[in-house]
Amino acid sequence: MKLGAIEAGGTKFVCAVSDENINVEDRAQFPTTTPAETMAQVFAYFEQHPVDAIGIGSFGPVSLNQDADNYGFITNTPKLAWKNYDFLGAMKAHFDIPYYFTTDVNVAAYGEYQAGAGRGKKNILYWTVGTGVGAGYIQNGEFLQGYSHPEMGHILLRHDPRDLGFEGVCPYHGDCFEGLAAGPSIEKRFGKKGNELDPSNEFWEIEANYIAQACVNATLILRPDIIIFGGGVMKQSQLFPQIQTEFVKQMADYVDFPEISNYIVHVELGDDAGITGALMLAKKATE
The missing domain is CATH 3.30.420.40 (ATPase, nucleotide binding domain)
Structure with a gap:
């Protein structure tokens, strides 16, 4: 099983792939510019590195209410190009796999909770x-x-x-x-x-x-x-x-x-807390 992670920060996106034991096998990063530019690189990355599930931690605010019409959106962010962007919907349109979608701080919290x-x-x-x-x-x-x-x-x-x-x-x-x-x-x-x-x-x-x-x-x-x-x-x-x-x-x-x-x-995990947590949450999504 291959697991994917996206740590979507206000400055940069980090994508990574691991095995089921959270051993990172590949990672890449690119600047957070516009959805059209940045997400094209995300889609290309996971086309080159197919995975069975992806954990996403995004800058926000984001909508995490699964009953809301805008669940999975980046909402009222000061990064105006990303305001009301359907992040999770865009990912699902490209890759029909399980996802765990939450905030960038939540994935880092989970990494520290489990391994830090x-x-x-x-x-x-x-x-x-x-x-x-x-x-x-x-x-x-x-x-x-x-x-x-x-x-x-x-x-x-x-x-x-x-x-x-x-x-x-x-x-x-x-x-x-x-x-x-x-x-x-x-x-x-x-x-x-x-x-x-x-x-x-x-x-x-x-x-x-x-x-x-x-x-x-x-x-x-x-x-x-x-x-x-x-x-x-x-x-x-x-x-x-x-x-x-x-x-x-x-x-x-x-x-x-x-x-x-x-x-x-x-x-404790330094700059790897977010990616570690996102990979762990990807695994949780498969369960």
Whole structure:
């Protein structure tokens, strides 16, 4: 049995093929441009590498309500070329095989749950902070989903007093979590990417404050066993002790939580979390 995966990100698409034991045999990536250009490359890839099922993790928002007319669509995305695009329908029109369709953060969460930092945990929260901010939550082995998937990247936070003049970059909410802490917000403030900013810059304390606030909110609402962070911004290793310290301060001994160094942690699978999870979900689709 051959399994396929698509990790559809706002910047790039990654496609991969594995055997039934999730040993990756081939992978490719290409820029996220327009549906016509990018999906042509996806179709060509799986024509060259036939598979028995595909797991898809897509940037969003996406419609995951299987009773909705737009199930499988990318919906109200700021990437306007992809707005209201029938992603799953386009795939089914080309390949009549089983699919597992979910968000890009959900597939990464599943990879970490099965094979990364979430191994052995029942309830894990995976958060990515990069070009955007998004989260996937797994409770007792199932994705948290109501009317559709959560959008925890757009929760509202309190402005750090040192950052009051920054209005945020989210086109919908301005200074939500994504608007204050995602990669583009750093570029807006400094005119350069976060990885070009000195690790000792005071801004990282501000960033840690925002991320800690999000962790406090998630802890009070979800009570996860672990909070796992991935994404380009989180490759700043100095952030983790800063977030952990700020989290403890903000929580103020109100509720208990696991030992902090084992509670707010970095992704173990790195940039492979999404592809790994998508392949695992492809296998689940065949079952």
